[in-house]
Amino acid sequence: MDLTTLNPEQRAAVETTEGPLMVMAGAGSGKTRVLTHRIAYLLEEKKVYPSKILAITFTNKAAKEMRARVEQLVGSVAQGMWIGTFHAICVRMLRRYVHTLGYSSDFVIYDTSDQKTLIKQCMKKLNINDKTNTDRSISSKISEAKNIMQSPEAFEEAYKGDFNYSAAIKVYPMYQQRLKENNAMDFDDLILKAIEVLETCEEARTYFQNKFRYVLVDEYQDTNKAQYLLVKILSEGHKNLCVVGDLDQSIYGWRGADIRNIRYFEKDYANAKLIKLEQNYRSTDVILKAANGVILNNQNRKDKNLWTAHENGAHLTYYGAINEYDEADFVVSSVMRAVEDDHMNFSEFAILYRTNAQSRVFESALRKGNIPYKIFGGLKFYERKEVKDLMSYLRVVQNQKDDIGLLRIINVPKRGVGLKSLEKIQALTQEGEGLFEGLKKAVDQEVFSKKIHEQLSKFVALIESYHEKKDDMKVQSILEGLLKDTDYMNLLRIENTVESLSRIDNLKELVSATAEFQKQSMTGLLEDFLAETSLQADIDGLEDEENSLVMMTLHSAKGLEFPHVFLVGLEENIFPSFRSMEDPNILEEERRLAYVGITRAEQKLYISHAATRMMYGQTKVNPISRFVEEIPKECFGNVMIKERKKKPFKFGLSMEDIKAKSKAVKTEVLDKSQEDSIKQGMKVRHKIFGDGMVISNKAGLLTVAFDNKGIKKLQIGFAPLEVIKS
Numbered sequence: 001m002d003l004t005t006l007n008p009e010q011r012a013a014v015e016t017t018e019g020p021l022m023v024m025a026g027a028g029s030g031k032t033r034v035l036t037h038r039i040a041y042l043l044e045e046k047k048v049y050p051s052k053i054l055a056i057t058f059t060n061k062a063a064k065e066m067r068a069r070v071e072q073l074v075g076s077v078a079q080g081m082w083i084g085t086f087h088a089i090c091v092r093m094l095r096r097y098v099h100t101l102g103y104s105s106d107f108v109i110y111d112t113s114d115q116k117t118l119i120k121q122c123m124k125k126l127n128i129n130d131k132t133n134t135d136r137s138i139s140s141k142i143s144e145a146k147n148i149m150q151s152p153e154a155f156e157e158a159y160k161g162d163f164n165y166s167a168a169i170k171v172y173p174m175y176q177q178r179l180k181e182n183n184a185m186d187f188d189d190l191i192l193k194a195i196e197v198l199e200t201c202e203e204a205r206t207y208f209q210n211k212f213r214y215v216l217v218d219e220y221q222d223t224n225k226a227q228y229l230l231v232k233i234l235s236e237g238h239k240n241l242c243v244v245g246d247l248d249q250s251i252y253g254w255r256g257a258d259i260r261n262i263r264y265f266e267k268d269y270a271n272a273k274l275i276k277l278e279q280n281y282r283s284t285d286v287i288l289k290a291a292n293g294v295i296l297n298n299q300n301r302k303d304k305n306l307w308t309a310h311e312n313g314a315h316l317t318y319y320g321a322i323n324e325y326d327e328a329d330f331v332v333s334s335v336m337r338a339v340e341d342d343h344m345n346f347s348e349f350a351i352l353y354r355t356n357a358q359s360r361v362f363e364s365a366l367r368k369g370n371i372p373y374k375i376f377g378g379l380k381f382y383e384r385k386e387v388k389d390l391m392s393y394l395r396v397v398q399n400q401k402d403d404i405g406l407l408r409i410i411n412v413p414k415r416g417v418g419l420k421s422l423e424k425i426q427a428l429t430q431e432g433e434g435l436f437e438g439l440k441k442a443v444d445q446e447v448f449s450k451k452i453h454e455q456l457s458k459f460v461a462l463i464e465s466y467h468e469k470k471d472d473m474k475v476q477s478i479l480e481g482l483l484k485d486t487d488y489m490n491l492l493r494i495e496n497t498v499e500s501l502s503r504i505d506n507l508k509e510l511v512s513a514t515a516e517f518q519k520q521s522m523t524g525l526l527e528d529f530l531a532e533t534s535l536q537a538d539i540d541g542l543e544d545e546e547n548s549l550v551m552m553t554l555h556s557a558k559g560l561e562f563p564h565v566f567l568v569g570l571e572e573n574i575f576p577s578f579r580s581m582e583d584p585n586i587l588e589e590e591r592r593l594a595y596v597g598i599t600r601a602e603q604k605l606y607i608s609h610a611a612t613r614m615m616y617g618q619t620k621v622n623p624i625s626r627f628v629e630e631i632p633k634e635c636f637g638n639v640m641i642k643e644r645k646k647k648p649f650k651f652g653l654s655m656e657d658i659k660a661k662s663k664a665v666k667t668e669v670l671d672k673s674q675e676d677s678i679k680q681g682m683k684v685r686h687k688i689f690g691d692g693m694v695i696s697n698k699a700g701l702l703t704v705a706f707d708n709k710g711i712k713k714l715q716i717g718f719a720p721l722e723v724i725k726s
Helices: 008-015 031-044 060-074 076-080 086-101 112-125 135-147 152-159 163-181 187-200 202-211 225-234 285-295 324-342 356-368 385-398 403-409 419-427 435-444 450-469 475-486 488-495 498-520 526-537 584-598 655-664 672-677
Strands: 021-025 053-057 082-085 108-110 184-186 214-217 241-245 273-277 316-321 349-353 373-375 549-553 562-567 601-610 613-615 618-620 636-641 683-686 690-698 701-706 710-715 721-723
Touching: 008 031, 008 273, 021 031, 031 053, 031 060, 031 076, 031 214, 031 241, 053 060, 053 086, 060 076, 060 082, 082 086, 086 187, 086 202, 086 225, 108 112, 112 135, 112 163, 112 184, 135 152, 135 163, 135 187, 135 225, 135 488, 135 498, 152 163, 163 184, 184 187, 187 202, 187 225, 202 225, 214 225, 285 316, 285 584, 285 601, 285 655, 316 324, 324 349, 324 356, 324 562, 324 601, 349 356, 356 373, 356 498, 356 549, 385 403, 385 450, 385 475, 385 488, 385 498, 385 526, 403 435, 419 435, 435 450, 450 475, 475 488, 475 498, 475 526, 488 498, 498 526, 498 613, 562 584, 683 701
Parallel strands: 021 241, 021 273, 053 082, 053 214, 108 184, 214 241, 316 601, 316 636, 349 549, 349 562, 373 549, 562 601
Antiparallel strands: 613 618, 683 690, 683 721, 690 701, 701 710
């Protein structure tokens, strides 16, 4: 087959078919092209049967694209291959051999909703309070355990004595038992049970190891412990394993991805070959220099330097805004200027931000500028569940006849109101009356059980209290009062999952919206705020999404590309996030996220920050993000600062200085292979935290009590640690 269209490194990756191979594919370096050509090469040149090839991806979309591109190269013969996600591949394996684990082959797969229903049943059976321990929180903890292959017994051993995990410890074994009784598995189980089949059934292990003579894995940096082990077992005999990924684009540690899998590939597989794809076909030279300058500040990475034949390109535009509204206006005016002067389409622009809560101000500015937009990988601000819940509270406070709003919130947070309770309320509602009138009658007549009666009495009193004061209180005070009196925010804090923390951020941003409304409004009253937000939500003219600007979080942007990218909110405590300030591991992941964001741009990159920003109802003054100062100074072109104090812009170092600095600060870390040798009581030294003592070692996650920095959790094989020998 014709391989002349590939560059030398891409061709080497295609033709190296035997033995373990890691393709370190930089952003925009053509990794999908390499994967598909490699499969086609195996089929056409090596005459490998399609059924002998296994290709694993992370999304169904990627799997479909890969299959389609292989078929373009070799025709319908590719249909005999196994190409799919980890979960899809495991389902096919389990259908054949799951009977060895006591399941029947017609097992069902429980989605998130099914999982929560089953967990609620377990909680009820175990008499666990669902206010202090939500089904979502318990589900998250069980999933975390499964990601690192912790059985219920190992999970209990690891967290016994930890109050925050006590409910999950009780639920986990019953949950697993109920799953099996129902002949069901959740998504995490699919991989774990496939591994269990391979480990316990010699026939199955031999069959699949012989069947799949060539195994390819995309986005290897995103694999967790279970996925790593599955791949290891399947390729154990022949070692014809090709993994493709990029250490610098590992950004999903918060959901279980273990960066050590790709970092230690060459140690896990003897005689493994490494091929780096460093030629970028997406971005200009200036953009790549900016990305390289930032990522060089990470210590725990493999050396790689993206380059392109597209030399030079437009310099970066930097804007230092007065506040978040000034920043949004800058983005809108820049887009309009490019559309009018350069005849660009709106679809050629993307706004990337660290958190979903940042989208509100940009949505408002885009609407005012009549710029069509869509939010990718997330809902519009006022369509998010937690925002709609609180907006419904505000609507019912304003208008007690709003039955739609009432139905949404009557059981949020949970008050034990189900269909039977609603039927009782509706039976007492006279024609022409709203549902709230029926609710008040039901409370007065005590038609509910004692527990439900108490909850609904408080709810009615809450709504009536704020309804009476709505014309005298400002909308921000009403919203903050509702958040406190309903305990909505506190319940999310107790849940303590990535999702719940994001919901808290969005609610705080809603408080910011009311605060800003009060500044701009003559009245600051609830009625006017609801009118303004409803008009924003119902704006016309956005039906045609083919020519729409795109907004999304940086995590959602991975794998995408746009001619013009606005990277906004580059401030300490936002990006990098405040959670990364004292954890070098999280900070390095934040820096990799910055690298991903920069490399989404093809032609032009805009970077901005705000001197002051209303966040969570308070005005914050955050320093410029360190990531801005890490960009080589020669990358900047137009620098506009509108801060009131006119502070001089602090350029970063030159690229040469950055390279010299990065070489000087490299730090050795404990090897992943030392995971089991680190015991409780051992003394360790950390480059930043100093000396400390190991409290526990749970699957390589160390809990260390440092002399001067308190207790920290650190990952062996990633954190810069050394053992202090006595």
